[in-house]
Amino acid sequence: MLLRDVVDAPELGIRVLHGAEEVLNRPVLRACTTDMPDPTRYVSAGSLVFTGLVWRRSAEDSDLFVKRLVGAGVAAMAAGEALYGRVPDDVIDACVRHRLPLLVVPDDVPFSRVIEYMTGQMAGARMDRLQTGLARQRQWLAAVADGRSVDELLEGLAQQLGVEASLITSTGVTVAGGLELDEPALDRVTAAALTTDRFPLRLPGGITVLPVGRGLTDRIDAWFLVIRHEEIVSECVDAFSEFAAVVALDRVRRDERRRVAWEITDRTPATFAGTNSRVAVVAAAEGRIPAAVLRGLLEDVLDGAITSLDSTGRVVVPVAGTEAEVTRTLRRRLGRLVPTLRDDRLFVGVGGECNDGDPAGAVRAAASACAAAHNDPGPVSVRRAELDSALGLLSTLPDELRRAYADRLLGDVVEHDRRTDAGLLATLEAFLDCDGSWRRAAEQLHVHLNTVRYRIGRVEALTGRSLSRTGDRFDLYLALRSLDPIVV
Structure with a gap:
């Protein structure tokens, strides 16, 4: 109800002592009664506060009491005349100074009668809103x-209520609506929505944010309704809250269609067909983020992308655009999830641009960058494939060429290990990782120093290469890395 509804009730006889005509249009959400010197714990935002002025001893008391009410966000104060026969001037002055509307309740009207009247009016109004809301939801x-x-329904509701509105994801991607927010504004809105403990969320600039669906839980892939207005009223919030329930149901249907598409996509490898230049994205998660959530995030962030899973469970996405553009988009949008990730982490690699001739090269490069991203600090890491290293270049070669190279240099070693389980490959890897240190390799493998010397000698005999020479050592290192299904 409005403040005007209380003042205009003739049976109550309530008068306005301070407040312009327009303040009577303020919404009143509830009634509170208190005579405590510090009313903060007993009142709430949007309430009409009734007080008998028992707390007043001096003008300083009046100023402090009113200041605390304003800090709590109350709609107005209603003072009784029974104690002093009138409302003291210092109480009126305090309300004028702090711009708090002041009503006066006649001494023959108990507060209980006013509150009973307000409760009845509010209950009737709530029933009317409920019926109106149900009718609207049925229509939607x-x-x-x-x-x-x-999109069409949201635009119609926004025009009807005279506001601008959009439906956005937790990464700041617009799903529907005509409200345009720049990137810094989206950063602020998503950061606040992902960390608030209460909705509706009011932000500077006349922005109100409402959740869609799960509310305060599972915010990693949440949706939000963002409304921009000059002065929002409770009826507007109610209407958009009702609309949010309809959007949540529509999203369930959308997610089901997406899961069916994934089942089809997962039967075939990621494809780059139909375009001259595409970039590969490979993503993985650590923590409680399911693969389905990660896939949905990437398809939202990379508009129009089609995801699939590789043999290790990582998400693979062929994307139109350049490496730099895709990397910037991923960093900006996935970076908005940082406030809600907590113990979870996201790792994303962006592979080099390629044509239809060798799409696997871009995927390998992206997988290599994704693996490297695990070493970065922070909950979100997006890395571009590095072509300024030998491994980066190696990852772009066709699988057949890499396998032929590895087989040419290490084929006899692999076969020897298969027949004898001698551990030559593991020893070679440890020796190279330890920069050719016999002692450190022995400690890493938990074997005797002479065992390492013997095994390396066998590797040299089988490969015809000397690990004392830098060139041969480098060749064997690349061959060893080429044995992996995807270079990491």
Whole structure:
């Protein structure tokens, strides 16, 4: 109800002592009664506070009491005349100074009668809003069933209420609506929405944010309704809250269609067909983030992308655009998830651009960058494939060429290990990782120093290469890395 509804009730006889005509249009959410010197714990935002002025001893008391009410965000104060026969001037002055509307309740009208009246009016108004909201939801659900888009319905609701609104994801991607926010504004909105403990969320600039669906839980892939307005009223919040429930149902249907598409996509490898230049993205998660959530995030962030899973469970995405553009988009949008990730981490690699001739090279490069991202600090790491290293260049070669190279240099070693389980490959890897240090390799393998010397000697005999020479050592290192299904 409005403050005006209380003042205009003739049976109550309440008068306005301070407040312009327009303040009577303030919404009142509830009634509170208190005579405590510090009313903060007993009042709430949007309430009409009734007080008998028992707390007043001096003008300083009046100023402090009113200041605390304003800090709590109350709609107005209603003072009783029973104690002093009138409202003291210092109380009126304090309300004028702090711009708090002041009503006066006649001494023959108990607060209980006013509160009972307000409760009845509010209950009736709530029932009317409930019936109106149910009717609106039925209309929206029918419209969605008839094929009308959420974008169309959201635009119609925004025009009806005289506001701008958009539906966005937790990464700041616009799903529907006409409200345009620049990147810094999206950063602020998503950061606040992902960390708040209460909705609706009010932000500077006339922005109100409402959750869609799960509310305060599972915010990593949450959706939010963002409304920009000059002065929002409770009826507007109610209408968009009702609309959010319809959007949540439509999203369930959308997610189901997406899962069906994934089942089809997963039967075939990621493809780069149909375009001259594409970039590969490979992503992995650590913690509680399911693969389905990661896939959904990437498809939202990379508009129009089609994801698949590789043999290790990583998400693979062929994307149109340049390496630099894709990397910037991923860093900006996935970076917005940082406030809500906590113990979870995201690792993303962006592979080099390529044509239809060798799409696997871009995927290998992206997988290598994704693996390297695990070494970065922070919950979100997006890395571009590095072509300024030998391994980076090696990852772009076709699989057949890499396998032929590895087989030519290490084929006899692999066969010897298969027949004898001698551990020559493991010893070679440890020796190279330890920069050719016999002692450190022995400690890493937990074997005697002479065992390492013997095994390395066998590797040299089988390969015809000397690990004392830098060139031969480098060749064997690349061959060893080429044995991996994907260079990491």
